[in-house]
Amino acid sequence: MSLDLQISKTQGNFTLEAAFNAPIGVTAVFGRSGAGKTTLINAIAGLSKPDGGHITLNETTLFDSVKRINLPAHKRRMGYVFQDARLFPHLDVTQNLRFGLRHAPVGAAGPSLEEVADLLGLTNLLQRRATDLSGGERQRVALGRALLSRPQMLLMDEPLAALDGPRKERILPYLERLKSGAAGLPILYVSHALDEVARLADHLVILSKGKVAATGSIFDVLADPANVPLLGVRQAGAVLQATVIEHGTDGISTLHVNAGEIELPGVVAPVGTRVRLHVLAQDVILSRKRPKGLSSVNILPVTIKNIRTGDGPGAAISLDAAGDQLLARVTARAVQDLELSKGTHCFAVIKATSIAASSIGR
């Protein structure tokens, strides 16, 4: 099960030329506005026709310019969750959900309406009019409707972009649960918000000016110093996987990572669960010696893997923390003063409060 594509499309003086593979799990397509994200997702859904190339889902050819194949949208079995939900205003929540179910191919397997309503917390909304819902509720119904059409792949175009901070925070756990509800499906998640991507994605495709600038596992792509300019120096940062060991009475939790233990506030996941930490590169401090008398206790021994100095005064450094990857951003002057180079052993200091609760995901 995977989506394989290589397409080109020109609109005015913008050209999209993308080629990548999206396996089972969440593949995030990250890019700034105007990078071609929506053009790409609409081409996959069959809502717009590429100029050339091919799109293949599993063994089915959805589009092939050489063989002149262009499957219409309603035959592609793509569950598409739009940024603006697009619920049918003349139907209530149940009818909206059933719309997907009714048009699903006969005999296609998938969760029932009750299961989806339960998964997405819609049970109390079923009788409501689509127009009487809040933004977050609308988006959850849209997710459920897409899931119930028994898709072979899920497409999500910035499903959280229209929501404000707290609402976004409330729907993210549902998206994380969706990964289990849509188990076995490739999910394409288009976003320009790196914190969402870092929480949800397994794979990452960075789209820049219509071209694929980087692609690979979320851990590798986010930890690669070469990608810092694409992500923005303030947003760039690696994803660290940790296991919750205990929750202290003072609100500080202890987590285990390969290189040791770290202490963080604001962790809600129960003891024993694996969580992801999006550690921003600008919040990582490097030290040649193990620092003492520091307010932060999150000090991990690391080895420098790669250093990339950009045009500006900064340098991005990728670090190996006993198998985990970290990214640090320091000044080029500090690189010289500390004599940092590939293979140098040093210590990474992470300020506990710098990891916002929003960048901790399951």
Place this chain on the structure above:
Amino acid sequence: MTLDAASWDALYLSLLVACTATIVALPIALWVAWLLARGQFRGKSLLSALVHLPLVLPPVVTGYLLLVGFGRAGPIGKFLYDVFGITLAFRWTGAVLAAVIMGFPLMVRAMRLALEAVDPKLEQAAATLGASPTSVFATVTLPLITPGILAGAVMGFAKAIGEFGATITFVANIPGQTQTLPSAIYSFLQVPGGEDRAIALVLWACVIALGAVALSEWLGQRVAKRIRGIEGET
């Protein structure tokens, strides 16, 4: 308000003609409205002009053109008579044709506006959920444009009830056969002392018009309640 036999005949004929014309014109008008709202083809502006022509032509001219085209000797009329044995000129069916032609632009306009107000994004969403184009039209587009269809139907009905110029030119004013409500009123006013009979019909015309408007209001509200929030969804 008592009516004599001739007045009853005229009233009955007008209602029959208006109802038939509305039912016949509705699907065709919807199709043409769809073509004009969504279609991309050469000659679209020509079709639009043709549809709207009866609105700007003097009704008598439209009636005369119908007579030339659909009369027994006219090209279409001859064909209809030779092949199907159908005669339209000077028959009540001809009055239906005149009413259809005259009400058509009003119906198309109301439906076209409703179609243009439907967000194509909703139709796209339905397609990604697996609905075929026909299914999208039946389950998404049609329910959303129902108020426009009703408005168009009422417009067409009202126009058919009131149509005079084209009708009298095409099918004349034969009592009991082609005399509609407006032509009856006109005839009564031509005879001295016929004013009482005319006034009775005028009152009936007012009742029918008010009834049609009230019915459309009521239906419109019911539909709006059912599909409440078309404006709310952006």
